[in-house]
Amino acid sequence: MTGAIPAEWPYGAAFWQRLGRSIMDVILHMGAHRTATTTFQHYMRDHVDGLSTQKLAYWGPERARGTVFPGLFRNSIAPKGRNLAKRAEGRIRLFAAQAKVQGVEQLLVSDENLLGNCKQNIRAERLYPAAGERTARISAAFAGRVRRIVLSIRSQDLWWASACALTVSRGHPVPSVRRLANIAQSRRSWRDVITDMACAAPGAQIDVLTFEAVTGQPERVLRTALEREVPTDTRHRWLNRSPDVQALRTGLADQGSDPDLLPDELGRWQPFTPEQTAIMRENYADDLHWLLAGADGLARLTEDTCPNRAERYLPSGTFKKGQRHDQGPIEGHVAQHR
Incomplete structure (x- = not known):
């Protein structure tokens, strides 16, 4: 019947692309938090518009x-026996079907909470511990039509500091010394988050940008x-920045908490x-090295194509490395090194 919604969408956007069939591409901008x-x-x-x-x-x-x-992302059963996850799917x-009927060829979804939230990360003392499961649920909900996932990452020492500042400013407790130590010693890095996402959505290309390179340039994320x-952004915004120490101390006092939980500086x-801080910076350097080396064919690092210092960047023409750039015509997820 013309216009009917199929019970199951064919799995894997790449499969239909190889057959030359026109479908609507789903593109996920999944954060991360605190990366503009x-x-x-x-x-x-x-x-x-x-x-x-x-x-x-x-x-x-x-x-x-x-x-x-x-x-x-809930496994609970609502009143009358309704499965919330199935209903959401x-x-x-x-x-998605309605958008396709309206002539949409690309659907861009942007919500950093798709990966979780900062409070959950701090409680778990690890970076996005449920990244794989949540990505798998999203991919299944779109029935394998996710073509690309865009993820921005940031040096762990600054990411965690910003996440802590955000949660404290929203009324959550100041993380204890023990919790901060556990976070700093955690072995889970961006590499693990990306690997989990790649395993959960094997048909999607994962493009990774660094916060340090795209700050103030939202058009680079869309490109x-x-x-x-x-379109070029002419407003030069940097929204939702972390409050400084004095603003956090004032907020604690307004909440009836002790402002001296934070330093007076x-x-x-x-x-x-x-x-x-040094440990987390070293972990971030390892993440970047892994991405520059091809990320085991799981992701692609998009770098600055207008470097100020040539010696700090890859040579011209090699700014992207990863699954689809190393593979050539070969299908799969293992980078082909030349």
Whole structure:
């Protein structure tokens, strides 16, 4: 029947692309938190009308959290025996099918909470411990139509410091010395997060950007997601920045907590010791080295194509390395080194 929604979408966007069949591509911008995701989402709101003429639909956090994904990550049964996860999966497929009927060729979903949230990370004392499971549920909900996942990463010492500042500013307790030490000593890095995501969505290309390279340039995130020219951001925003120490102390006092839980100093709050900071920076350096080396064919690092110092970057023409750039015509997930 024309216009009917199929019970099951064919699994794997790449499969249909190889057959030459036209489908709607799903692109996920999954954060991470504290990497200018809010700035990117405001940029998308500014340009969504113009991009819609290019057959692109955009689901930001308001729609993703409000109407599309609620219940997807819950295993509980609602009243009347309704399975919340199954209902969410059906709702996602329905909305995706409606977008396809309306002529949408690319659906961009941007919500950093798809990976979890900062509070969960701090409680678990690890980076996105459920990244694999959550990515698998999203991929299944879209029935394998996820073509690309875009992830921004940041040096762990600054990421965790920013995450702690955010949660404290929202009324959560100041992390204990023991918890901070456990976080600093955790062996889970961005490499593990990316590997989990790649295993959960094997048909999707994972593109990784560094926060240090894209700060203040939300158009670079969109250009990576769409692989074409996009509108330039002229507003030079950096939204939802971490509050400084004095703002956090004031917030604690307003909440009735002891402001002396934080140091009485100026500038950014760095809750970790210099030794802990050094450990996390070394872990980030290892992550970047792994990505530059091809990420075992699981992901692609998109670097700055306009370097200020040539010696700090790869030679011209080799700014991307990973699964689809190393493979050539070979299908699979193992990089082919030449």
